[in-house]
Amino acid sequence: MIDYEAIVIGAGNGGLAAAAALARGGARVLVLERHNIPGGCATSFCRGRFEFEVSLHQLSGLGRPEFPGPLRGLLQNLGVLSKLEFVEMENLFRFIVPDKVDLTLPANRAGIIRVLLERFPDEKGGIERFFDLVYRFFQEVISAFYLRDPEVTPEKYPLYFQYAFRDSQSVIDEYFRDPYLKLTVAGYWGYMGLPPRLLAFSDLAALLFAYIEFKPWHLKGGSQALSNAMAAAVLDAGGEIRFSCGAERIVTRDGAVQAVVTDRGEEITTRYVVSNASAVATFAGLLDDGEKRKEALKEVRGAVVGTSFLTLYTGLRCPPGDVSITETTNFICTSTDMDRDFALCRTLDVSEPPLIISCYDVSDPDFSPEGTCQAAIVTMKYAEPWLRVPPEEYAAEKYRSAETILRRIEPHFPGFTANIEEMEVATPITHMRYLGHPGGSPYGFEQHVKDSTLFRNPKPPVKGLYGTGAWYGMPGYQPTLTSGAAAARAILREMSRKENAR
Amino acid sequence: MRPDILTKIEGYDRVVRERETCRKYGTDFSVERGAVEEYVRRLHPDRMHLKVAEIIEETPSAKTFRLVSPNGPLPPFQAGQYVCVYCDIGSVRTGRPYSLSSPPGHRGYYDITVKAVEDGFVSDHLLNDIRRGDILETSGPEGHFHFNPILHDRALVLLAGGSGVTPFMSMIRESLESGLERTFWLFHGDREPGEAMFREELERLAARFTNLRYIPVIENPSPGYGGACGYITADLIRREIGDAAGKTFFICGPGEMYRFCIPEILSLEVPAGKIRREVFGPPKSISRSPGWPVEVREDDRFIVSVKGGKSIPAKAGEPLLVALERGGIVIPSLCRSGECSQCRLKLLAGRVYQPEGTPVRRSDRQHGYIHSCAAYPLEDLEILL
Numbered sequence: 097m098i099d100y101e102a103i104v105i106g107a108g109n110g111g112l113a114a115a116a117a118l119a120r121g122g123a124r125v126l127v128l129e130r131h132n133i134p135g136g137c138a139t140s141f142c143r144g145r146f147e148f149e150v151s152l153h154q155l156s157g158l159g160r161p162e163f164p165g166p167l168r169g170l171l172q173n174l175g176v177l178s179k180l181e182f183v184e185m186e187n188l189f190r191f192i193v194p195d196k197v198d199l200t201l202p203a204n205r206a207g208i209i210r211v212l213l214e215r216f217p218d219e220k221g222g223i224e225r226f227f228d229l230v231y232r233f234f235q236e237v238i239s240a241f242y243l244r245d246p247e248v249t250p251e252k253y254p255l256y257f258q259y260a261f262r263d264s265q266s267v268i269d270e271y272f273r274d275p276y277l278k279l280t281v282a283g284y285w286g287y288m289g290l291p292p293r294l295l296a297f298s299d300l301a302a303l304l305f306a307y308i309e310f311k312p313w314h315l316k317g318g319s320q321a322l323s324n325a326m327a328a329a330v331l332d333a334g335g336e337i338r339f340s341c342g343a344e345r346i347v348t349r350d351g352a353v354q355a356v357v358t359d360r361g362e363e364i365t366t367r368y369v370v371s372n373a374s375a376v377a378t379f380a381g382l383l384d385d386g387e388k389r390k391e392a393l394k395e396v397r398g399a400v401v402g403t404s405f406l407t408l409y410t411g412l413r414c415p416p417g418d419v420s421i422t423e424t425t426n427f428i429c430t431s432t433d434m435d436r437d438f439a440l441c442r443t444l445d446v447s448e449p450p451l452i453i454s455c456y457d458v459s460d461p462d463f464s465p466e467g468t469c470q471a472a473i474v475t476m477k478y479a480e481p482w483l484r485v486p487p488e489e490y491a492a493e494k495y496r497s498a499e500t501i502l503r504r505i506e507p508h509f510p511g512f513t514a515n516i517e518e519m520e521v522a523t524p525i526t527h528m529r530y531l532g533h534p535g536g537s538p539y540g541f542e543q544h545v546k547d548s549t550l551f552r553n554p555k556p557p558v559k560g561l562y563g564t565g566a567w568y569g570m571p572g573y574q575p576t577l578t579s580g581a582a583a584a585r586a587i588l589r590e591m592s593r594k595e596n597a598r
Numbered sequence: 599m600r601p602d603i604l605t606k607i608e609g610y611d612r613v614v615r616e617r618e619t620c621r622k623y624g625t626d627f628s629v630e631r632g633a634v635e636e637y638v639r640r641l642h643p644d645r646m647h648l649k650v651a652e653i654i655e656e657t658p659s660a661k662t663f664r665l666v667s668p669n670g671p672l673p674p675f676q677a678g679q680y681v682c683v684y685c686d687i688g689s690v691r692t693g694r695p696y697s698l699s700s701p702p703g704h705r706g707y708y709d710i711t712v713k714a715v716e717d718g719f720v721s722d723h724l725l726n727d728i729r730r731g732d733i734l735e736t737s738g739p740e741g742h743f744h745f746n747p748i749l750h751d752r753a754l755v756l757l758a759g760g761s762g763v764t765p766f767m768s769m770i771r772e773s774l775e776s777g778l779e780r781t782f783w784l785f786h787g788d789r790e791p792g793e794a795m796f797r798e799e800l801e802r803l804a805a806r807f808t809n810l811r812y813i814p815v816i817e818n819p820s821p822g823y824g825g826a827c828g829y830i831t832a833d834l835i836r837r838e839i840g841d842a843a844g845k846t847f848f849i850c851g852p853g854e855m856y857r858f859c860i861p862e863i864l865s866l867e868v869p870a871g872k873i874r875r876e877v878f879g880p881p882k883s884i885s886r887s888p889g890w891p892v893e894v895r896e897d898d899r900f901i902v903s904v905k906g907g908k909s910i911p912a913k914a915g916e917p918l919l920v921a922l923e924r925g926g927i928v929i930p931s932l933c934r935s936g937e938c939s940q941c942r943l944k945l946l947a948g949r950v951y952q953p954e955g956t957p958v959r960r961s962d963r964q965h966g967y968i969h970s971c972a973a974y975p976l977e978d979l980e981i982l983l
């Protein structure tokens with residue numbers, strides 16, 4: 097008899113969603129997680145009286161109960177929706193370019209247009225037409241793909257066929273003149289890790305549409321609450337989870353999954369493996385079959401390992417208002433050259449590239465202990481420059497980065513630095529350590545259209561081996577959770593097909 | 599996506615060409631095998647096997663173990679951090695954290711300085727059984743009790759109790775060796791004058807460097823002892839440091855010391871945020887902690903059953919982690935002070951006492967997770983590992 101019908105490697109969003117869906121679908125499932133806590137990126141850590149949120153800034157795709165987005169249904173199916181308390185954010189973000197722009201975009205279409213018009217009155221036509229394009233484009237996506245129209249043709253869906261492969265920059269250039277307006281509208285590019293020149297218009301449109309229609313959200317208890325709820329759903333449905341236990345090898349025979357060997361040397365038999373470890377670790381490190389390894393790695397050969405982050409986690413001994421923080425999500429940009437900003441992600445420099453400052457306590461006053469607040473300040477960074485820092489200078493380099501970042505935000509949030517009680521700096525190396533991903537990339541590969549699932553061979557190279565998470569699709573909470581549920585569905589379908597064939 | 603749709607999207611040919619070109623000149627990811635782990639190990643090894651190169655007798659009751667790595671430079675650390683030393687004693691596998699007392703500039707060796715304690719277990723083993731040439735298994739350097747140039751003043755008031763002086767030795771040695779711009783006042787409380795470790799070195803350094811003031815404070819002095827006596831009080835601190843403004847306080851020692859010294863420091867009008875405290879292991883007597891239920895006595899005994907595993911006996915007065923280790927169940931541990939969550943496990947049934955302020959994540963609390971090194975059984979328990 098086999099030990100488990102399915103083994104899930106890694107308890108990130110994708111792994112946990114897959115495990116919960118498998119267990120609830122009746123499969124005997126085991127999760128192996130290297131770390132002592134579930135979540136991967138979706139976790140928190142404690143310093144002094146603060147519990148720092150690691151990664152969740154804005155949850156997308158949830159929607160209100162009366163106007164649910166796709167994520168709401170997904171969480172319902174995973175059995176965790178009722179266990180979670182969500183906090184809606186009123187605004188998308190406050191956008192600051194020192195001395196040039198300071199505006200806050202509300203999370204509704206009319207409001208955004210109103211705010212943009214106030215600052216950029218000369219661009220009225222472009223602003224209205226742009227959001228019209230975003231909406232009409234996305235409505236076509238919904239009818240064609242979400243509602244599964246059997247007949248998807250250029251005649252029926254002209255915008256889709258025209259814009260799906262366009263880059264965001266050329267579209268923005270077509271609609272706007274003022275570089276600051278372009279910068280503001282493309283403000284979310286950091287959430288995809290690519291500047292507008294390289295970012296598909298469909299991805300930028302999806303981000304804008306999802307956050308406007310379904311609002312940005314946060315969670316009471318942070319992302320750890322979600323991870324713990326999914327872990328509980330796995331256990332409640334009879335699944336098992338082993339923490340502090342990594343997978344070391346995926347054993348195959350004749351091109352099919354046979355077992356997983358743990359880092360304690362135990363071999364556990366199974367027919368299905370869902371890997372939430374990176375595609376690189378899974379195929380280059382875990383997979384034992386040399387031929388299949390080559391085949392799988394050929395698929396991703398042209399891809400580039402995506403960006404990681406430098407995050408400054410700060411716990412302040414005062415409420416947000418005392419240091420003039422008025423919005424949950426804030427972006428600070430210094431230049432209008434987004435390509436240059438992107439190039440800076442490959443350096444250690446933090447004196448210029450965009451910063452994201454999230455202060456959860458603005459929308460959820462009891463996120464941190466009474467009378468305090470926490471803010472996470474994030475900037476994109478690839479691992480390479482950090483890998484070149486000599487180990488003995490690593491800590492000093494962290495402090496140097498933190499100091500520069502604090503100097504940049506101080507003018508906008510006066511008193512910020514003096515009020516810091518606890519702080520921690522996470523670098524791409526930190527992400528490598530806690531996730532085990534190459535480049536410490538929580539985003540997987542760079543999100544170019546050519547590497548998207550549209551062009552990938554959907555068939556797993558090894559029978560029974562499925563991937564889930566950012567490395568196998570798109571980054572972010574909603575996409576990774578969706579990918580986990582999809583992997584589980586495919587396995588359950590396969591299992592019942594085999595069952596019926598007997 | 600269905601090819602008939604894909605091929606009709608404007609720009610399809612361009613994307614396909616791009617894909618082909620990138621594949622042609624792309625990366626062979628097979629060479630990445632193990633690369634992340636190898637790099638991370640250099641900074642944050644999970645486990646190290648270090649050789650005891652030298653044993654230095656510091657006082658009759660304390661020894662320094664100089665540890666070297668057989669495989670190249672040791673991971674850097676920040677002065678004030680600790681390593682956990684893991685060992686097998688009889689049939690028990692356990693570990694204890696020890697602050698590194700050597701300065702961080704040297705990547706050739708780590709020093710830990712171990713002091714005997716009453717009814718010691720690991721300390722006895724280290725002090726009595728370990729010889730030069732033996733191998734010690736340790737964690738990588740860990741902990742948050744270190745200087746932060748952004749948050750802390752350059753003027754530092756250090757309060758040590760007993761072996762709590764070890765992290766400060768690392769900080770002081772680092773600063774004086776590399777000429778960092780820092781000023782220290784070190785108050786070192788100990789029972790007898792002969793027990794104060796590093797006394798000679800500290801007196802020598804204090805005589806030579808104007809930015810170090812060393813104030814040993816002896817609890818039970820012999821008649822005629824000339825130095826400071828009793829406890830480290832607000833009065834004594836004020837006399838030595840003058841104005842407390844613009845100074846950051848670091849405190850490291852046994853739990854009782856924190857209870858006494860922190861109110862003393864606060865009475866000098868030092869803001870709470872300017873006092874950094876090192877974590878400390880289980881107190882001598884947990885039942886004297888605030889919130890301990892009166893009806894439970896420390897030697898009350900309970901049964902802990904591990905779901906899908908065995909049942910073991912446990913004492914109310916001892917951390918659950920220790921009971922598990924005594925019962926032959928090994929679970930990961932590092933700080934053994936409630937801080938790092940390595941020893942996290944799920945409580946399925948029964949109640950435990952968790953000292954106030956133990957940093958357990960909010961949603962962990964809601965889902966019944968506890969840090970077993972800082973959880974004391976109050977009745978029979980069922981747990982999930």
Ligand SMILES: Cc1cc2nc3c(=O)[nH]c(=O)nc-3n(C[C@H](O)[C@H](O)[C@H](O)COP(=O)(O)OP(=O)(O)OC[C@H]3O[C@@H](n4cnc5c(N)ncnc54)[C@H](O)[C@@H]3O)c2cc1C
Binds near residue numbers: 405
């Ligand atoms: C700073 C930051 C901010 C972010 N902000 C947002 C945001 O606002 N909104 C949003 O939607 N997304 C955000 N993201 C992105 C999002 O968090 C990630 O894309 C997503 O969580 C990735 O999930 P995943 O399923 O790919 O798994 P990961 O989180 O990458 O987890 C992988 C898991 O696998 C485990 N593992 C790896 N190898 C092994 C092995 N061999 N054996 C056992 N276990 C193994 C790891 O320990 C880890 O737990 C952010 C990310 C970061 C870092």
Ligand SMILES: Cc1cc2nc3c(=O)[nH]c(=O)nc-3n(C[C@H](O)[C@H](O)[C@H](O)COP(=O)(O)OP(=O)(O)OC[C@H]3O[C@@H](n4cnc5c(N)ncnc54)[C@H](O)[C@@H]3O)c2cc1C
Binds near residue numbers: 924933935
């Ligand atoms: C961050 C940190 C840094 C520290 N740095 C230093 C340092 O630099 N120098 C230093 O000297 N100390 C240091 N300590 C203290 C050190 O970790 C130990 O607590 C100390 O050495 C005493 O350990 P012990 O095992 O001898 O005594 P205890 O931990 O007091 O040992 C008794 C414990 O062992 C249990 N026990 C007894 N017999 C058994 C058995 N048969 N099986 C299982 N358990 C048993 C007892 O129930 C009791 O819980 C530090 C502590 C912390 C938290």
Ligand code: FES
Binds near residue numbers: 933936937970
């Ligand atoms: S070992 Fe660190 S919390 Fe228990």
